[in-house]
Amino acid sequence: MPSIVPFNDLHAQYLSIQGEIDAAVANTIRNSAFIRGPEVDAFERNFAAAIGVKHCVSCANGTDALFIAYRALGLQPGDEVITSAHSWIATSEAITQAGGTAVFADTDPATFTIDPADVARKITPRTKGIVPVHLYGQPADLAALQALATKHGLWLVEDCAQAHLAHFAGKTVGTFGAIGTVSFYPGKNLGAMGDAGCLGTNDDRLAAFAAKFARHGGLRKGDHEIEGINSRLDGLQAAILNAKLPHLERWTRARQALAQAYDQRLAGVGDLVLPAVAAGRNHVYHLYVIRTGQRDALRDHLAARGIQTQVNYPTALPFLPAYRRLGHAPADFPQAHRDQAQVLSLPLFPEMTPAQIDLVVEQIKVFFSGQMTR
């Protein structure tokens, strides 16, 4: 059956600012500014200002941003980096690619973000850093994680791929750790029309290394101080991101209003556990993720009625074939293991209409009607 409520609608967003996007793209083509160029420089300045960091270094995607961050922090073979059991694989994959060892910590029961108490248990003499993920758009417990990092002399890298403009205790995420990494994958809260990413830092030395490393180890053609990689934000993506960035605050407020509507209208329905936002944390709802013991049946019910949902993610990182070598069992990460069977991401995008929200809410209620409510 054709989808009547898509999970996301990137075309609706394009249509809402079509003139601005088309002009930005045409201008870049007219100037042939495809690699680096004024749009890339402008975006680095604009995004640094938007989150409140001194330097923004653009790169090809959010996974590269993590890889570049780990390399900038001098990760060496044998170094351990603690990250969340519940994330997209990019977070941990880049640790391995940079030569380190990924060590997983479980999440806290309410927020899906890394549990500082479990991080503390995982710290060894080989631990070099902690990588919280602001999952689904909610900041991790940055106060507790910063205290742990300071106490043990560790660095903090924030994976902000899902949390553009989210804040913790009034300060924007990405500004707490040594480095914050960002993805502009098309479906993210600020999305390009292709791959794009960046990292932010207040540290001059880290920014200089990252910029150099991402551009073949040298900022001037032919001047390679080190061996680096080729990871560039291209001019067309930068132009599109510059056109979209001024709308990000408005889109974020729209996401928050839609989440509030779901919160109000789904409260007490079936066995649903709605997203909990911890005190002092500002959630930007990259995803609106509910939990239910009947996840797969609910998902099928909605799909049969043209309502698209997603599971983010069906298998927690330690249980993926890619990490079989670590030999983890469900009991090692009880929260992440519980959540992989129960999480369901509902449609949520800034252009979503009241009629679309009505349909989702109505069909969830139909699914649970006749069943025992709590």
Ligand SMILES: *Cc1c(COP(=O)(O)O)cnc(C)c1O
């Ligand atoms: C999207 C995402 C990334 C990677 O970003 P890409 O731009 O797709 O490489 C990293 N971490 C998390 C948590 C993400 O959601």
